[in-house]
Amino acid sequence: MNDSGTGTFQANGDGDVGIVSYKDYFCPTPLEFELGGRLDSFNVRYETYGRLNSEKSNAILVCHALTGDHHCAGVYSIMDKKSGWWNNIIGPKKPLDTEKYFVICSNCIGGCRGTTGPASINPATGERYNLTFPAITMRDMVAVQRRLLAHLEIEKLHMVIGGSMGGMQALQWAIDYPEMVERVCALATTSRQNAQAIAFNEVGRSAIMQDPVWNNGNYELARIPSVGLGIARMMAHITYLSDKGLEGKFGREHSAIDGTKIFKPSFDIESYLHHQGQSFVNRFDANTYLYFTRALDLFDLRGKYGSLENAFKDVSARVLCVGFTSDWLFPPEQNREIVRALLRCKKTASYAEIKSDLGHDSFLIHSPKLYTLIENFLDV
């Protein structure tokens, strides 16, 4: 279904949004954070694809996951080999059809890809915020997206969609701004970060924070805690995949085992992980990783509102949650539980489960079943 359609700008073939560029929204109004602290002003970097219709009724907000950003579709130049992270889903005639919808995606507050975050300069001090940046929650991320929409003069969202941390934001949208959200599509997510997920995050944070280069967050950007951040990413990457997926892709394939160089990475899976770690270190800020993983850990709708039913009591959006069978980070049951609670509150919600061996990252990967689910959901 992704091979047809025509975009206005085409760089990567039919069906792609083509060459895109980001925009910056500078918000001069102070932002108070949920857990305390404030920013007097901040920047939000975002991209949009498609055109807002005259009724302003066709906007879709995409929320990114832990290590994502605002660049979710298209390319920045004809030389750019890498499309945005959700290019398979966004574009002409794709599930988020840019001929019909106005798709918006912004880098979350606290991020490191243009939106104000720990690595940004605090105008009050002329220094980087680093750990003086306020603690971030999903509610803060969503509040900043709300500011962006106000700037864009959008008062209704046809849909908010996201996977993993993006799914948490989508749920938070339905809770915090029920009057604005018509549909929520939350993929591979949870209403409550559990002990195992907190545990993995804490190991990653410990690797970063014990890296001597980290220096209590005050590292030079020219010399980052790449060892700690790389370890954190390598480990986390395992949790995004699945036992079966890794077995199918890598198995025990290895180069010759040399008894005198026994600790040299010889297995394909080892080289792959090192590559993942290294490329991540080159694109992501260690302090943002700390803040975002902590925002994940703090996400617990049941704990915060007393019960899921109470959390969802004012939701007016239709909700679609999708779980993926091999996702062991936010397993199907955690997605199903969201829908069950919504149904107990007499909300309009449905749960779908997609069989996949690709683990948590399944939501990012080509999946005609997911495309059909989203297309149908957009039409109801």
Place this chain on the structure above:
Amino acid sequence: MNDSGTGTFQANGDGDVGIVSYKDYFCPTPLEFELGGRLDSFNVRYETYGRLNSEKSNAILVCHALTGDHHCAGVYSIMDKKSGWWNNIIGPKKPLDTEKYFVICSNCIGGCRGTTGPASINPATGERYNLTFPAITMRDMVAVQRRLLAHLEIEKLHMVIGGSMGGMQALQWAIDYPEMVERVCALATTSRQNAQAIAFNEVGRSAIMQDPVWNNGNYELARIPSVGLGIARMMAHITYLSDKGLEGKFGREHSAIDGTKIFKPSFDIESYLHHQGQSFVNRFDANTYLYFTRALDLFDLRGKYGSLENAFKDVSARVLCVGFTSDWLFPPEQNREIVRALLRCKKTASYAEIKSDLGHDSFLIHSPKLYTLIENFLDV
């Protein structure tokens, strides 16, 4: 069933082996390693419980897992609050009944608890072996245990038993010395380390080897790569437990969240993991961790012998494999597969599965079902 019986030495109550002490066997005969390299001589530290009968037919060899050692039962003094790691299973009237059996357990070659390993002094140089220590395989571990048994003048083992890496050794025993082994009990193990397990090990090794203190293995014992080793252990510890087990034990219990100290471990699971990491660093050598995890990665009976059937063709031992439902490091299916292959070879083998929420470590934990399985298996 552990509350009855009388031991000769009693320190921790009825049914315990009481006060024990280790012994050292110095082997002056060179040892050639499977992947190359040799030791001219080596030490094996071991413990025994119970008495060898006059027919020398009642010996049980216990093989330890990655971070275990020879001290699997009893205490070293009446002040010693911590019993050996398998004290629940070894002792008078316990499944490995020391009134009936002579139980032997040795620290594996390459270990750090008394048996010659990377932290030992190479007599030829007067320096620690560190990374000049030969690469280790399960076959090497078993060959050293074989030497110890020769020293003890034992030619038959009533049973070899072990979980996880200990289970790999037990299988290797049945393959390498079929004439010596009457029973093999392999728990929570695999015939083939898969990609996900290799991946986790490689992250742990990377944390150690990228710790600047590690210094290519040549750290001072007074200043060890505790950051890397601690991270490795924290991560690995998650893989020894289970999502459900962690949820039941820790859930999201936390102290007050302070927005200004957001990265301070606040969740109980975080404090627990840090405690696990710290106590491990105090008792385990980082280089041994590298060697043992690599031995795990290299374990692949199918790859080595062409097929599991070929690996098992000369096995004469009865084999019992036990999988634990929530073990996601070496899941039930990997244990079942061993028995299936043995049965295809017309060997006497059985598989049992124990329902447990405690993950991979279930084999170490009080389990009347496991006790009954082992007791029945010893009697056939």
